[in-house]
Amino acid sequence: MYFENLKKSIYDLIVETSTNLPKDVRRAIAKATASENAGTRSAMSLATITQNIGMADKEVSPICQDTGLPTFKIKTPVAVNQLEIKAAIYESMELATKNGKLRPNSVDSLTGENSGNNLGAGTPVIKFEQWEKDYIDIRLILKGGGCENKNIQYSLPCELEGLGRAGRDLDGIRKCILHSVYQAQGQGCSAGFIGVGIGGDRSAGYDLAKEQLFRSVDDTNAIPELAVLEDYIMENANKLGIGTMGFGGETTLLGCKIGVMNRIPASFFVSVAYNCWAFRRLAISIIPDTGEIKEWQYQEGDKIDFKAEASKENEAGTAEEVIILQAPISEEDIRQLKVGDVVQINGMMYTGRDAIHKYLSTNDAPIDLNGQIIYHCGPVMLKDEHGNWQVKAAGPTTSIREEPYQGDIMKKFGIRAVIGKGGMGARTLKALEEHGGVYLNAIGGAAQYYADCMKSVEGVDLMQFGIPEAMWHLKVEGFKAVVTMDSHGNSLHQDIELSSLEKLAMFKDRVF
Numbered sequence: 001m002y003f004e005n006l007k008k009s010i011y012d013l014i015v016e017t018s019t020n021l022p023k024d025v026r027r028a029i030a031k032a033t034a035s036e037n038a039g040t041r042s043a044m045s046l047a048t049i050t051q052n053i054g055m056a057d058k059e060v061s062p063i064c065q066d067t068g069l070p071t072f073k074i075k076t077p078v079a080v081n082q083l084e085i086k087a088a089i090y091e092s093m094e095l096a097t098k099n100g101k102l103r104p105n106s107v108d109s110l111t112g113e114n115s116g117n118n119l120g121a122g123t124p125v126i127k128f129e130q131w132e133k134d135y136i137d138i139r140l141i142l143k144g145g146g147c148e149n150k151n152i153q154y155s156l157p158c159e160l161e162g163l164g165r166a167g168r169d170l171d172g173i174r175k176c177i178l179h180s181v182y183q184a185q186g187q188g189c190s191a192g193f194i195g196v197g198i199g200g201d202r203s204a205g206y207d208l209a210k211e212q213l214f215r216s217v218d219d220t221n222a223i224p225e226l227a228v229l230e231d232y233i234m235e236n237a238n239k240l241g242i243g244t245m246g247f248g249g250e251t252t253l254l255g256c257k258i259g260v261m262n263r264i265p266a267s268f269f270v271s272v273a274y275n276c277w278a279f280r281r282l283a284i285s286i287i288p289d290t291g292e293i294k295e296w297q298y299q300e301g302d303k304i305d306f307k308a309e310a311s312k313e314n315e316a317g318t319a320e321e322v323i324i325l326q327a328p329i330s331e332e333d334i335r336q337l338k339v340g341d342v343v344q345i346n347g348m349m350y351t352g353r354d355a356i357h358k359y360l361s362t363n364d365a366p367i368d369l370n371g372q373i374i375y376h377c378g379p380v381m382l383k384d385e386h387g388n389w390q391v392k393a394a395g396p397t398t399s400i401r402e403e404p405y406q407g408d409i410m411k412k413f414g415i416r417a418v419i420g421k422g423g424m425g426a427r428t429l430k431a432l433e434e435h436g437g438v439y440l441n442a443i444g445g446a447a448q449y450y451a452d453c454m455k456s457v458e459g460v461d462l463m464q465f466g467i468p469e470a471m472w473h474l475k476v477e478g479f480k481a482v483v484t485m486d487s488h489g490n491s492l493h494q495d496i497e498l499s500s501l502e503k504l505a506m507f508k509d510r511v512f
C-alpha cells in the first residue's frame, strides 16, 4: 500500500504544480496587474494571463503547454528507501503525461526522438538529500524551456553593455543581476522571477541559483546585504520598461532571490536562473510509513482566485480596434498592418517550431502554405474516446530560435504571418519588408486561453517529429495577438531593446 500511496501523492504533486499556480506567485502577478496602466498592451496581456491562470485551475489543465524539465528535490529521513521514491516518480510521470497534465518533453539529443512519456536519460531530474527530520519533503519545479534559455552566467570581472565594468564585489554582482533582466527582454515570458547564485563553480553556481527559486516570493533574505540587494533589484529592474511580454510597461520583474556560497580564488561566478511568470513550483511533506501527504507547502497567505472568464480589461484591450485576420491573407492586407495593432484570427493556422523550420528549409511543405499563418507552438494534445485529437494547451513558443530559417521559409512558401512570442531579429524583419509579412506576438504561457480558441483539429503532418514538433492544422476563433513587427521595417522588440538599454545605463554608477 505504501508504494501505491506514494505514487498517488507524487501524481497529485505533479498535477497541482502544472495546473494550479502557487499563492505567492498569484499575489505577485495580482500586484503587477494593479500597477499596470489601463489600456496598454501590457495590461491586456496581464488580463489574459490572469484569465489563463483561472482557466487552468478550473479545468485542471496545464497553465502553460511547456511543462518544462521536471526537477524533483527530495529530503528523506535516514532509513527511507530512495530507489522506491524514484520508481514512484517514474510511474507518476508517465501517468501524468498520459492524462495530458504534462507535455511529452523528453527528447533524445542526438536523434531528436521524443520518448513520449517524459522519461529518458537525465529526465526527470531527481536529487536526494538526507535529513534528521521524520518526514519526506518533495519539491517540484516545472521550469519551461523559454525561460531556461534566458539563464545567464557571468564570470567576474567582466564588461557589460550599458553598465561598464563589473568587478569582484557586491556592486559588480548588482550590475550582473540588472544585466540579466535586461538581456532576457520579453523572451522568457516576462514578467519573470530570478534566482541568483553567487560563487561556486559553474554547475554549483547554477544549482544555487535554481535553489533560490524554491524560496517563497514573500520571504526576506537572512543575509542583510543580500536582503538590501534583493530590494534594490526589485525596485530598479522594474524601471527598465520591458514590461509584460516585452510590450513595455511597469512590471518587468516579479521576484528576486539571491543566495551565496564560497568560491575558489580564481573563479567568481554570478549565475542567474530566469523563470517566467508561469512559475510552477510546489512541495509536499510525506509520512514515511504510509506514503500519504501530510502537508502541502507554499500555503501561507490568501489565495487570489483569478476568474476563468474574460475580464473588462481584457475586453477593453481588444475592443478598441480589433482587426480580424483570416487566412489566406493577401499581401495587400498584410501591408496595411502596423506595429501595435491588435488582431484577432479566425480560420486556419498551422503549427511549426524548431524541427519543422529546419525541415522546411530543405524540403517541400506537406500542404499549400500560400497566404497562410504559421504558429510557433508545441501543444499538449490528447486523443478523445472517438480517437479525435483534442488541444489541451497551446500557447506560443519563443520565436527567435527560428531566426536563421524564418525569412527564407516565408518567401519560399508564400507565408504571410507568423505568430510566436518574444519577437525575431533583423533578418526576419528585412524579409517581412521585402515579401510582405507580419510577426504577431501572442501572450506567452496563455496555453488554456489559446486552447479555448481552437475549435477543431483538421489534420496533422510530420508526426515523426513527436507531438510538440508536428505540424498541427488548427481551426481557430478569436485568437488574439499583437503586431510587433510589420512590413514597414518597424519592430517593437527592437525599440524596447534600445530604450531598455538606455535605461540600463542609468545604473552604471557605483551603489554598493
Ligand SMILES: O=C(O)C[C@H](O)C(=O)O
Pocket: 065, 066, 144, 145, 146, 147, 187, 188, 189, 377, 378, 395, 396, 397, 398, 399
Ligand atoms: O516549448 C514551448 O512550448 C515554449 C517554451 O517554453 C518557450 O518559452 O519558448
Ligand code: SF4
Pocket: 064, 065, 066, 067, 068, 143, 144, 145, 146, 147, 187, 188, 189, 276, 277, 278, 395, 396, 397, 398, 444, 445, 446
Ligand atoms: S512559454 Fe513562456 S510561460 Fe511557458 S514555459 Fe515557456 S517561458 Fe514559461
